[in-house]
Amino acid sequence: MNPAKPDSDRLACFVCSLNLSGMTMTRVILWLVAITIVSFVIGFCLLALSGDFHPSPENKASPFRQTAMFSPNTTTIPLDSTTAGTVRITMGAGEVTVRGNAPATALMEASVFSPAPEWQPDLLTSVNGSEKTVTMTEKGHQGKEWFAVHSPNSWEVRVSETVPVNLDVEVGAGDSRLELGSLDLASLVVSNGAGDTEIDITRYRGGPFGAVIHNGVGDLTLRIDKTGNTRILMHHGVGDITTSGIVQTDETYTTAGFDPALPVNEIAITQGVGSVQLEAV
């Protein structure tokens, strides 16, 4: 009996007879094994050299980050018995959002969405009399930087609406969004090296404040309350300035009905390169 050649044998013959530029299946397998071994060896050697790879019983020997992106690390700084606060935020690269709506008994609540646990910021607090100061600083990547690349952090900071707050936000590179209309600002300092900055102080009902805004490269959008008594002093480099509901006098911009005799919200803007949009809403 001479049975017909079975399908599987035909497939096997086909696979075995594969001749890719003179390569038999055995050679293909050997090449794959070699590439696999070499790739893994080089990859994990690079990881070891970069200082990022620390397998231990606590940390799995994985080349992947144990990402914290989907589970933000939230920290609440209580007011305790203080009646004023200073919040200083210093971020190297990433996105920062600051708004009100912190819990009633908290000076600040910060949610950190960081792709790397080791990039969690340092949070320092101090109390001076009735004022509490919180400093939130990105400590940066502790390992060698040969091969590791920073990926943007994202911080969401909620500040107390019940006590006057000095707010200082400094971002090296990245976008900043500040929604401060519900806060009681004592002072405001915003500094952004490169990136877009958006500051919204509409519906502001707090006390008068002084603000200094430095924006290096990037667009700046500032929205203020049209009923507020606000004066803006602008030092502008390269880029357009567009206004809406604002009265311009040389480098000074004021809200309609501005009265210097009344308490004034003074805002000084230094803009390097990029457009500026001022809106009184």
Added chain:
Amino acid sequence: MLQNEQEYIRILRSRLEGTLPTDELEDIISDYSEHFTMGKENGRTDGELWSSLGSPEDVARELRVMHLVKKAEDDRSCKNIFHAVVATLGLGLFNLVFVLVPFILLVVMLLMIFVIGVLFTVFGPAAFVYSILQLAGLSAFAIWLSPVAGLFISTGITTSGLLMIIGDYYLARFFYRVGIRYLKWNIGVITGTECAA
């Protein structure tokens, strides 16, 4: 029930029709008819010959299993080995443990290796692209501890996925051969004969 030659042949034929090729079936029927003829020439009764041959249902079952195992051996395919295994189960309840369980475990193992291989083969190139994006600072998340290392490790993941798929193919062929031998041995143990259908 009458235990004569005609009844024996009728049952045997009805049980084997549709499974065995006609010529093979006729050969078998002819053999059994001849056995009855020779037996009766030697003075034995139909009942005695029936008893000595065993019930036609059991004989048909064994012949069917041997045929399906031989078919699976000659023509390797998932369908044929499945039919052979299912037919072997009919030889005895204990084959649920000695044939079906190992068969299912093997199938699951081969399937898992194949699925993991496919996943690696798909994930590897995706991770390779992602490490380039991370290197260029275009990725939203830093999945790699080191994107340069990621380039190499994702290459390794891809090739190991391909190796798994290829290895799974050869593993399946190996277990197919071993499985056929095991089924033959199993049939031999149960029927007390060598399976050489």
